[in-house]
Amino acid sequence: MDITVFCSAAALDDRYTAPAKEFAALLGKRGHTLVWGGSDAGLMGVLADGVKEAGGRLVGISVELLAHKTYRGADELVMARDLPERKAALLARGDAIVVLVGGLGTLDELTEVLELKKHGLHTKPVVVLDSAGFFAGLRSQLVRMAAEGFLPRPLDELVFFAEDADSALAYLEAAGEASAA
Numbered sequence: 001m002d003i004t005v006f007c008s009a010a011a012l013d014d015r016y017t018a019p020a021k022e023f024a025a026l027l028g029k030r031g032h033t034l035v036w037g038g039s040d041a042g043l044m045g046v047l048a049d050g051v052k053e054a055g056g057r058l059v060g061i062s063v064e065l066l067a068h069k070t071y072r073g074a075d076e077l078v079m080a081r082d083l084p085e086r087k088a089a090l091l092a093r094g095d096a097i098v099v100l101v102g103g104l105g106t107l108d109e110l111t112e113v114l115e116l117k118k119h120g121l122h123t124k125p126v127v128v129l130d131s132a133g134f135f136a137g138l139r140s141q142l143v144r145m146a147a148e149g150f151l152p153r154p155l156d157e158l159v160f161f162a163e164d165a166d167s168a169l170a171y172l173e174a175a176g177e178a179s180a181a
């Protein structure tokens with residue numbers, strides 16, 4: 001599968017880098033392709049290094065504004081003109097979306113992907129890898145939205161919260177097999 005990953009561009013401690021490395025190693029070993037923002041910054045760089053070391057393929061979708069932070073070892077690099085074009089390309093290139101810990105950029109990417117899915121504009125599986133309980137607050141906000149009628153579809157149709165890398169990838173692989181059947 002081609003798996004689009006959104007995650008932090010910040011340098012983070014081991015609570016967050018260890019699960020990202022574990023996910024990257026599994027992704028590469030199982031023959032998947034990483035599609036990501038094409039940067040070597042922070043967790044984005046850690047993820048790309050991990051996938052590369054594990055023998056996976058890398059497709060970077062960067063943007064002119066951030067060209068100076070482009071990761072050097074990608075198998076394919078696409079340069080978008082602006083951030084909206086890049087976000088659309090990141091969604092279009094992946095068979096599935098995974099979100100690792102991140103800040104406002106990652107949150108913006110996640111909410112856009114969920115909003116588009118809510119409207120039926122894509123049907124790709126979306127997995128949030130909830131390392132160290134980082135997404136507990138967001139998850140409880142989404143549960144409240146669902147319980148109080150703010151969402152037109154069940155929350156579990158929109159997003160799956162995974163506790164670890166193994167269950168994140170298992171969910172995606174099962175979803176990929178189901179859509180191929």
Ligand SMILES: C/C(=C\CNc1ncnc2c1ncn2[C@@H]1O[C@H](COP(=O)(O)O)[C@@H](O)[C@H]1O)CO
Binds near residue numbers: 101
């Ligand atoms: C210019 C610097 C770092 C480069 N920054 C980025 N490079 C590539 N992609 C980025 C960068 N910053 C944000 N993004 C996108 O948003 C997500 C990360 O944002 P967050 O706020 O850190 O969560 C990520 O998925 C990217 O697609 C500094 O030297």
